Amino acid sequence: MRAIYQTFLGLPWAALGPACAAYTLVGLSFGALCASQGVPPFVPVALSLLVFAGSAQFAALGVVLAGGSVWLAAATGIAINARLATYGLALGPAIGRSLAGRLLGAHLLSDVNTALALRSRDSGERRRVALGAGAVIFVLWNVTVGFGVVLGQWLPNSHRFGLDAALPAILFAIIRPALAEGELRRAALAGSLIALLSGAFLPPGLPVFAALGGLAVAPGLWRDRDHVSRGRLR
Amino acid sequence: MWWALIVTLALGTWALRVIGPVAGDLLTPSPRVERLAGAAATVLMVALVVLSAIGTEHGISPARLLGVGLAMILSWRGAPLGWVVVVAVAVTAGLRALGLG
Numbered sequence: 001m002r003a004i005y006q007t008f009l010g011l012p013w014a015a016l017g018p019a020c021a022a023y024t025l026v027g028l029s030f031g032a033l034c035a036s037q038g039v040p041p042f043v044p045v046a047l048s049l050l051v052f053a054g055s056a057q058f059a060a061l062g063v064v065l066a067g068g069s070v071w072l073a074a075a076t077g078i079a080i081n082a083r084l085a086t087y088g089l090a091l092g093p094a095i096g097r098s099l100a101g102r103l104l105g106a107h108l109l110s111d112v113n114t115a116l117a118l119r120s121r122d123s124g125e126r127r128r129v130a131l132g133a134g135a136v137i138f139v140l141w142n143v144t145v146g147f148g149v150v151l152g153q154w155l156p157n158s159h160r161f162g163l164d165a166a167l168p169a170i171l172f173a174i175i176r177p178a179l180a181e182g183e184l185r186r187a188a189l190a191g192s193l194i195a196l197l198s199g200a201f202l203p204p205g206l207p208v209f210a211a212l213g214g215l216a217v218a219p220g221l222w223r224d225r226d227h228v229s230r231g232r233l234r
Numbered sequence: 235m236w237w238a239l240i241v242t243l244a245l246g247t248w249a250l251r252v253i254g255p256v257a258g259d260l261l262t263p264s265p266r267v268e269r270l271a272g273a274a275a276t277v278l279m280v281a282l283v284v285l286s287a288i289g290t291e292h293g294i295s296p297a298r299l300l301g302v303g304l305a306m307i308l309s310w311r312g313a314p315l316g317w318v319v320v321v322a323v324a325v326t327a328g329l330r331a332l333g334l335g
Contacts, residue, residue: 022319046237046244050240071242088255089254090272093258115275160331162322164298164326165298168298188280189280192281211277211280
């Protein structure tokens with residue numbers, strides 16, 4: 001099913017466009033934050049190119065700025081990125097045609113392009129959306145982080161403008177169709193609850209992973225019959 | 235020392251990302267495993283939304299919680315994505331202007 005907005009590069013711009021606007025602001029703030037804290041410019045630039053994971057970059061930087069060791073910072077970032085392994089499992093080999101393509105394409109996995117790609121069931125379409133949207137986000141992220149470093153402390157305080165609410169809202173709007181399936185909705189609700197409660201005693205990055213426990217309350221998802229959801233096909 | 239952080243975090247993150255695409259290449263997952271992995275990714279994303287609505291690296295924010303919560307309700311009732319984002323940002327900014335953190 002193709003809508004009118006899906007013309008340019010065949011990407012779902014209705015969802016990707018607002019996400020790009022949000023990434024722009026978050027990227028600018030990351031670069032500006034690093035610059036204002038006296039972090040050498042190569043650090044945000046290299047992190048954005050080689051790690052390419054916003055929340056992990058912020059968290060790792062936060063640990064270092066709070067006086068933690070670089071190893072603790074790296075471990076925190078890796079824990080936050082543990083969810084990316086699940087995204088890779090969900091998309092699987094669909095991410096690239098050859099082994100080299102998969103090794104490179106996997107670097108582009110993020111929350112938004114995985115959510116967009118999983119809306120399709122066709123593996124070719126998944127690859128196109130995952131890589132296309134991933135490349136758009138990758139370029140945008142690195143350019144805006146670079147700009148942020150240059151702009152430094154001139155940027156307005158994005159916290160005041162409520163921009164930190166944009167990405168969670170966009171991510172929810174993208175995955176909402178999948179939640180039309182009752183079993184999946186129940187698993188997601190239970191998982192979120194587990195994640196919230198476990199936040200009281202788990203280190204950063206792990207509570208979100210604890211949400212997988214929510215799958216236990218959705219036996220239908222484990223059964224071997226083919227149940228095609230209405231939501232996932234959209 | 236910065237490079238130790240960059241290289242360790244980059245390699246660790248990349249290793250996590252390639253597990254699925256490469257393992258899926260060596261053994262074709264059954265439709266059931268594929269479906270479960272898709273469900274797991276969705277569950278993680280919903281939890282990520284809930285956790286980041288409540289608290290992020292900047293700390294807990296009641297304004298953002300209300301903004302994102304209202305946006306989620308609107309989205310659930312079928313509002314288009316543009317409106318969902320505008321409401322999330324506007325409500326959060328408005329509540330902060332009123333002094334709610």
